Amino acid sequence: MQQTATLDDLDINPRIIKALKRAKLLDFGQILSLSAPDLERNTTLSMRDVHMVHREVAKAVKKPAVISALELSSESCPDCHKIFNLSTGDGFIDKLLRGGILSKGITEVAGASATGKTQFCIQLCLTVQLPRAQGGLGGGAVYICTEDVFPTKRLQQMIGAFCKTIDKEFQKIQFGDQIFIEHIAEKEDLISCLKYRLPKLLQKNIVKLVVIDSVAALFRSEYHLSESTKRSKQLSSLGAILHELSSSSNIPVVCVNQVSDVINPSAKSHGKQVTPSLGLTWANLVTTRLMLTRTIYNVTIERSDTAGKVLDKYESAVRKLEAVFAPHLQKDCCHFVISSDGVKGILIQDTPD
Numbered sequence: 001m002q003q004t005a006t007l008d009d010l011d012i013n014p015r016i017i018k019a020l021k022r023a024k025l026l027d028f029g030q031i032l033s034l035s036a037p038d039l040e041r042n043t044t045l046s047m048r049d050v051h052m053v054h055r056e057v058a059k060a061v062k063k064p065a066v067i068s069a070l071e072l073s074s075e076s077c078p079d080c081h082k083i084f085n086l087s088t089g090d091g092f093i094d095k096l097l098r099g100g101i102l103s104k105g106i107t108e109v110a111g112a113s114a115t116g117k118t119q120f121c122i123q124l125c126l127t128v129q130l131p132r133a134q135g136g137l138g139g140g141a142v143y144i145c146t147e148d149v150f151p152t153k154r155l156q157q158m159i160g161a162f163c164k165t166i167d168k169e170f171q172k173i174q175f176g177d178q179i180f181i182e183h184i185a186e187k188e189d190l191i192s193c194l195k196y197r198l199p200k201l202l203q204k205n206i207v208k209l210v211v212i213d214s215v216a217a218l219f220r221s222e223y224h225l226s227e228s229t230k231r232s233k234q235l236s237s238l239g240a241i242l243h244e245l246s247s248s249s250n251i252p253v254v255c256v257n258q259v260s261d262v263i264n265p266s267a268k269s270h271g272k273q274v275t276p277s278l279g280l281t282w283a284n285l286v287t288t289r290l291m292l293t294r295t296i297y298n299v300t301i302e303r304s305d306t307a308g309k310v311l312d313k314y315e316s317a318v319r320k321l322e323a324v325f326a327p328h329l330q331k332d333c334c335h336f337v338i339s340s341d342g343v344k345g346i347l348i349q350d351t352p353d
Helices: 014-022 028-033 036-043 047-060 069-074 091-096 117-127 152-165 187-203 225-249 279-283
Strands: 106-111 140-145 179-183 207-213 253-257 259-261 274-276 288-304 310-325 332-339 342-346
Touching (some): 014 036, 036 047, 106 117, 117 140, 140 187, 225 253
Parallel strands (some): 106 288, 140 207
16 A cells, blocks of 8 residues: 555544544554544544545545556556566476466465475576566576475576576576575564565565475474464464565565375275365465375486487376466366476376376
């Protein structure tokens, strides 16, 4: 909410302005967030005066201009309304996601251990550095680790393979130099990083992607069952900060999440059932949820040199990426493998879930 005016600029009785100042209600957002009975109680104003305050403050708040669907599609609208797609670096997955990860909102990548969550996020850190015409956003990435040490060796391996797949003019990009890695073990440090240190990087316009790997690590073990309300409030606060960062800078925020087993005696499926951690509170904060799982199938992958000669072959587990929910996607899935080059989509016929 943009506030360009002050209380003194409002066309209301000075007596009412005095009452608002006496109650220390100077911010328009704070005033509008209070219900009429709460505002009446805090200021001792009449209900008629309270309704007048709400009406005049709402008028004074700067509102975004109304835009048409054509302006959105042609990107002729103001920058604050534009939504871009960040390519995942793979055509199969991009097709499922209708172009890639949205530049606004929180995208959750959930899955059990060894399903490819970190590999997927590292690949995003590479594609984001490409120009928009190539599926990127033309900037670096911030990668916040809350559990394991960042896999630097794997990053270098993927950079080498990634450079072979892009046009020669982009191979001069120093992909490793534009990934800013932060290791955080406490949720208070995470909030501090997101509120104070990260905005300084965003102001320089050198960061176009934020990855948190993972959110669940900081919120699963620090609370007792009796503290569920406290955890919900802190998760909501974290979600609000992430949405503000994404919206104000128009950058994707990707959060890795773990999964928990689902105990359902009436379920007919023999497979292990899991659900993303952190419950309904976190689910309501997520814009897009992607679920990664391992299937029971394997495929043979060949590794070749630049001349096309096969150097070796190895087996790789087939994994599934499912779009669970998103504002622009139907529920669907595709399959992929993790090779030495990174995450690669594959086409498999008649494979059960």
